[in-house]
Amino acid sequence: MNNSTVYPDPKFLKDFLNEKADLYNHIDFIENDPIQIPHRFSLKQDIEIAGFLTATISWGIRKSIINDAEKILSWMGNSPYDFVLNFKETDMDFFNHNSVHRTFNKEDLNYFIRNLSRLYKENDSLENLFLVKEDEINFYHSLDRFRTEFFKENQIHRSTKHVSSTYKNSSAKRLIMFLRWMVRQDRKGVDFGIWKNIDQKNLSVPLDVHTGNISRKLNLIQRKQNDWKTVEEMDLILRKFDDKDPAKYDFALFGLGIAKEI
Template sequence: MNNLTPFPDPEFLKDFLDEKADFYNHTDFIENDPIQIPHRFSLKQDIEITGFLAATISWGTRKSIISDAEKILAWMGNSPYDFVLNFQEKDMDLFHHNSVHRTFNKEDLNEFIRNLSRLYKKNDSLENLFLVQEDETNFYHSLQRFRTEFFKENQIHRSTKHVSSTYKNSSAKRLIMFLRWMVRKDRKGVDFGIWENIDQKHLSIPLDVHTGNISRKLNLIQRKQNDWKTVEEMDLVLRKFDDKDPAKYDFALFGLGIDKEF
């Protein structure tokens, strides 16, 4: 497998990815992945809040991401929705860590919780802020609308760098991953599928260095950058493989990326 050549037959590649997606999309996946954080909750808003925060800090090793997400949970008293709704600035004094996760610091966390508090006082779910309009086929505009609303009260705060802008050609990997968690519906038990008003056919692959490299090995994409244009290039291929659930292939690409034999 180490000297893998591009698949010459699209049907063979589709079958290969279908098999790998089915293999890696299993509840065993949860144990070592940041998605385990929202899986600790049953209330929809708790799942959304912890999923959004865990996805926001999802870069680096999965072990460190989970550990740092647990620091946030402990600070929230393991009651995220209640904490967010009743958040006051003085609550930050009870967060006894200088750092949250790498460059995401205490000031960023404060701004994120403040913004989440404002949004949840107007919406019963974050889903309302990610809706795809009729003439849209992906989340390019949706993610920018969310970003604008999220930072509505302070568009120049340092924390804006932690919510990627598709309008700046970012692949928005962490937001796309969060959307997969919330939107995808299947019977495997990994993704939640709790958002009813967004069709999973619009989902894309959370593109980063690892999934990008694997996709190029498989000849799924040609572009060298890991940006939004490459996300759309991958969409064209994967939606031909499965136009109803293209994001399932994230399991295949991620799983192959951590497979040492591959």
């Protein structure tokens, strides 16, 4: 296939994407992906915290993301839930790095852990903060509710830039990816599926430069921006292909990008 290849036949495209999703949604995927970080844990809350912090810094080179997530976990004694519940400001004195990951710095990490500590003292799981209401078909409102609650104590802190706002038309790629990890349930062993009160039919594919470019080559989307409107445009097509598990196509689009198949 070449760069100009498009798939005007919806059935052909659906079959093609199903084949690629099945190929790349495999346990071997974990080895080189940031999802390996939460996979080191078995306790639900450990998985959530490791997953959330890893997803938060998931931009740039995957190897760097993994290395920087490991810095955070090492500082937390590889017991994120226990660390968060018992967090004290003086614990920051033992984080011996000037930076965490690119523009996410020590001050951001401090604020994130402090907020997670508050949230876990009020909730047994982060799932409670992402619930989708009955009349909602995606996470547009849910993500804003989470963001508001997360920054409840300071809505203008510098860290707000690290939690995307769907109300500002962000694609919220990292949060959507985190939701895929927590919500999707299958037998492939990559996603966790530990959140049982959120239906995976409401998930979207995490949209960034790479998945956006591949989707345009496949004629899945027409919009040039990688924003929330484009997420919804992609939803319209992918939910016709699989209305019960549209986010599985993230594996297909990501895998096609990595393999440079189109």
